[in-house]
Amino acid sequence: MNKFNLRDEYWNSLSDKDRELYHIIRPIPSAAYTVDQELSRVDPMLKCWSDDLESAGGQLELEPDFQRGHVWTPEQRTAYMESFLRGRAPKRILFNCPGWISNHTKGGDIKQSHMQCIDGLQRLTTMRLFMRDEVQVFGGITASLLNGTSFDPRRTGNMFNIAIYEFNTRRDLLQFYLDLNSGGTVHSKNELARVKALLDGA
Template sequence: MTSPDHQESPKITEERFLDIGGTDVEEEPENDDSLEEIDRPWNPEQIRVNTKQFSLRNALDMIDDESLELAPDFQRGRVWKPRQKSQLIESVLLQIPLPAFYFAEDADGLMRVVDGLQRLSTIHDFVRGGEGENFTLKGLEYLRGAVEGKRFGDLPAPWKRRINNTQIVAHVIDPTTPSDVMYDIFKRINTGGTPLSAQEIRHCMSRDRSRDILKAMTSTKAFNSATNGMGGHIRMNDREMALRFAAFWLRGLEEYARFAAMELFLRDTTSLLDSSEAVPQQQVQNLESAFGKAMENALLVFGEQAFRKWPWRSSGRNPINRALFEAWAIALAQYDAADLDRRRPAIVEAARDLMTNDYDYLEAITSSTGDVRRVRYRFAATSRAAEAGK
């Protein structure tokens, strides 16, 4: 084993920064060639999108009676500043046409907002928000003298009617559209300043059961302690990491090899979690217990460096690495804390040596991390490191 004292200090890996700030999760470039070879090109007849027109009153009524869903827990869509919200309402009052919305309809007739969540949430908050929730208009450009400082309830009746009667155009994705095609549509139609992440799209496409499971897994003290408080992440990176653990814990490497692409694997696992027949409640409880144990063990062994690249002679702390997260979480879920505590120095040494001297391992956690050979290699190498000191 190479001595730590003779290693060069590597650069700290950069995390991805967005308009909302740092994500504290390392960007994961993927080679999408494998995806392009699967079920493409789409048959145009499978793409079914109907265009409908609604009044804002009708759309808000559908939100209130839960036939139009604003994607629960979808935090990224609600980050507009007060002035942005007010100027959207001003645009409606000025009768400036709003950009088209995209909704996705399921087999039960429930529709989810795919594109336009910020706009529709803002309008709903202003018009239907309860006391203390509906905001005051401020920072207007053209109607300052008329409605500045007013809430919806303060507006004259003609202004209220103008908002309620405003017509919006919505492109509704038909429920008969295959899920893979729907996912591709979701990726293409994002019009906001920050496109939806893969997990945000999965969230839009999923049902309450998988959402609740992933939320429960990432709301625990164990998870937040091991990930420096990542629960409730604004880009849903926390939910994706929990989903990755669930996918490999429930299904294993051989099942992953059948999909040969991380996105397809995670999408299919989301569908499984939505089914109480495929994943019964007892299995969900076992999953959540194993995940909690993995988080506690990761914190015990690696402390604040859990799930981060930590080569010898590194300074500072890298962002969380998703490939390391899934491999180490799965590996550590099977051990008792007392055993790991005794072997901690040996495990840390083995892990850091992997991240310093094993170039195949470094490739497996850095680029094309969904490649089947690299997935197999990092799981096998991580498992061996977790056995160090025995």
């Protein structure tokens, strides 16, 4: 298997130009695993994952060194949850964990069963705070005030998506992070430069 997760047979059939284009374009690979999760299960899910990973000698790291930390303001958190409840917000959270599904991810410098949040930390944190009634929406409504209503966070319509990748080298993980976040204006030049420096040292 090559770094683009393409079948060897296909990779070997490509022309030199096609292979060169793969290295230039670096198409984003598909996640090894995806699952939809109920909003109300966000903290129990993370606790279960943390326990399972620790029992396997790994860990769950929500704020790895390449993440920018918690940068959303209370107003941004409120706006996100209002958009979430309206069905308009991005709901995907990306993680990396070598060995989550397959065994071919051994041998890199990222340990098996070491899960890191790649993208969506602000969304994930906001969902967790909302479920703890620490984020209010629509002028003072909390998650617990929505219980038993059409907008109950425990309803199956209030789902978010988890995607887990299996990069086993820090270099590939950091390059993926940069490719994912370099196209927009969400990350500052200083934030991207900091991760590029980490990539250079990987």
